[in-house]
């Protein structure tokens with residue numbers, strides 16, 4: 090006879106590293122000593138699989154069972170308090186359904202990367218400890234401190250316990266850390282940060298698996314790759330601590346082109362220590378005030394979703410800043426999402442001046458320690474204003490009143506790796522839970538959002554005029570076919586305008602959506618284009634390092650002296666990228682001070698922020714860059730905007746290419762003339778009659794919307810359906826193709842048998858538009874569908890079935906609902 094079982098004797102755990110097709114919650118017995126301490130939302134270590142290998146897991150719920158003795162016990166508990174709230178646990182479960190990932194993957198996306206690598210906690214001695222305090226320690230305690238003092242590096246937890254002869258579960262190190270005589274790795278790491286930190290990241294995170302299974306890297310180097318795969322970005326010091334290596338290993342990886350190193354300005358120093366204010370109260374204009382009043386009323390009435398559509402420079406930022414203030418004062422939290430933090434140091438500045446240390450920042454450019462730091466401040470309720478990129482939507486705040494998504498149409502809000510979520514969906518989930526307001530803002534809303542607003546599902550608020558005396562700039566379209574051949578990438582008209590602007594002491598912004606110097610290199614004799622050995626894409630020449638680089642996998646190589654294809658001839662370069670235009674410009678306007686902004690330069694010594702600052706202070710005349718110069722920037726003296734070539738995005742074979750081109754052009758044009766002087770914009774193109782260019786030139790969103798929505802309806806594209814892309818990746822092309830056909834077959838069977846009620850339209854399988862990336866062949870299937878419960882059931886079933894199929898075990902399949910990029 091068994092005694093009556095105590096409540097909650099079982100923890101249902103989402104385990105790390107499971108595959109989608111065998112992901113479920115696994116029940117573990119809670120050992121007596123942990124009874125009452127294990128709570129949903131705590132991380133645990135559990136024995137898993139046949140070998141009972143230890144894995145991390147997250148407790149999703151507690152339960153009971155009669156046969157508790159037959160069940161494997163938990164190994165240990167990692168958190169004393171839950172790291173995820175009940176709300177976020179439910180969100181994790183929901184994300185799994187919605188994005189076809191494992192529960193652990195979705196939970197992990199909500200936690201700061203730093204928290205995940207803490208499994209191998211390490212310690213070091215604390216500096217300047219009062220000797221009297223040491224005297225009060227137990228003998229073991231003294232011994233432990235002494236040992237750490239003698240060691241010059243961090244000591245991992247397991248090693249420390251072993252050397253000390255302590256039990257695996259001993260709390261001694263943590264107790265000592267709490268007393269401040271030693272330091273745990275996470276806090277220790279944070280204390281070493283100075284003003285600039287050398288940071289590293291993988292050149293191409295997608296190739297990490299490849300590198301890890303290959304033999305090109307030493308075991309130490311693999312450690313670093315594995316760590317960076319987990320952490321995303323980390324400082325060299327952190328890498329040293331967590332991947333146990335010296336900086337030499339990182340340098341070697343940098344030379345191999347595996348990691349990229351750059352200087353990072355520690356965010357907290359410029360901002361956090363800054364005292365709040367002096368911010369004069371915002372005086373809204375009448376139309377801004379009307380929008381503000383209505384939104385505030387909505388927030389007070391229990392929230393909902395609304396779209397703030399205001400032309401460029403109309404003061405959307407001011408409106409949501411005021412709202413944020415109001416919400417914070419009422420004791421609730423505000424999450425503000427921006428597409429890319431580095432894009433908007435100006436927005437950051439606005440928030441810091443208003444809210445001071447009550448602001449927390451979340452974005453991937455922060456070091457691990459900083460990310461953990463911010464996460465804790467939010468969790469402790471110290472920072473009710475959270476500003477950040479996509480992952481800020483998971484901020485661990487309790488009482489959310491308002492979630493703002495600035496530039497809501499941006500593709501960076503969609504995650505392209507598991508969990509493949511869109512921040513907007515997550516924001517809706519959270520807004521609903523908290524009875525909060527989700528406010529989408531843009532001058533060029535996504536068609537889907539605008540449609541929803543027109544349908545009455547979102548409340549629509551509009552700002553139709555620029556603030557103050559400012560008006561929208563005048564736009565000219567320049568036909569590049571009329572330019573003399575060989576005259577370069579800048580038309581006579583644009584050159585003249587730049588010159589005039591320079592003489593008038595004003596600033597200009599030039600947009601070119603291509604990094605690098607020349608776009609490709611080809612052989613004069615045989616005409617062969619030099620392409621990446623791992624991807625079916627041509628290599629780009631970069632003048633900065635004199636190498637050819639692949640923008641897909643990050644592979645770089647020296648420029649060959651003879652053609653690798655025919656063995657003779659010499660290599661010519663064609664096309665132009667930002668680097669080349671910069672040089673051309675310098676020759677045309679020798680006195681102009683030019684600053685270039687693209688992902689190549691932002692990784693270099695001068696940070697993005699300092700460049701923007703210098704430009705704002707008038708240290709440069711012309712800013713040239715990729716799309717990062719197009720959005721959100723607000724410079725007083727910019728009166729001219731030039732678009733070097735507007736055509737490229739129009740040829741992109743995605744149904745959203747018009748939408749994106751329209752948005753990009755409208756946004757970049759909108760950078761000009763944001764104060765009194767009327768601005769001017771010049772768009773260069775080889776297709777001057779294209780209707781989208783004219784709509785963008787007129788900055789007429791409404792007209793654009795009407796034509797585009799009609800096309801979408803006719804062709805059946807979102808918002809009139811959802812698009813689910815199923816991707817297949819593998820080393821052997823035939824296998825990948827076969828597997829995609831197999832999947833289609835199964836799909837067709839199920840759809841005609843048990844799911845005949847679903848409206849479905851399947852295209853493919855076809856090779857991806859870039860058929861090979863990083864040595865992997867890619868096939869895709871496009872499914873037009875309705876993203877509802879039944880469809881998700883079907884897709885989950887098919888993916889599970891596919892995962893179990895031995896024959897295709899070397900092919901990875903995944904489903905991505907409404908992806909931003911179609912393979």
Ligand SMILES: Nc1ncnc2c1ncn2[C@@H]1O[C@H](COP(=O)(O)OP(=O)(O)OP(=O)(O)O)[C@@H](O)[C@H]1O
Pocket residue numbers: 371372373374377399400401402403404405406407408531532556720721722723759763
């Ligand atoms: N009520 C106001 N009081 C003072 N300045 C304002 C006000 N409204 C707008 N401005 C100023 O006008 C400029 C444009 O405003 P803001 O940047 O908020 O526009 P936006 O709608 O977010 O523009 P975009 O979509 O182009 O980024 C800013 O310099 C801002 O400081």
Ligand SMILES: [Zn+2]
Pocket residue numbers: 621622623624639640641642643644862863
């Ligand atoms: Zn490549």
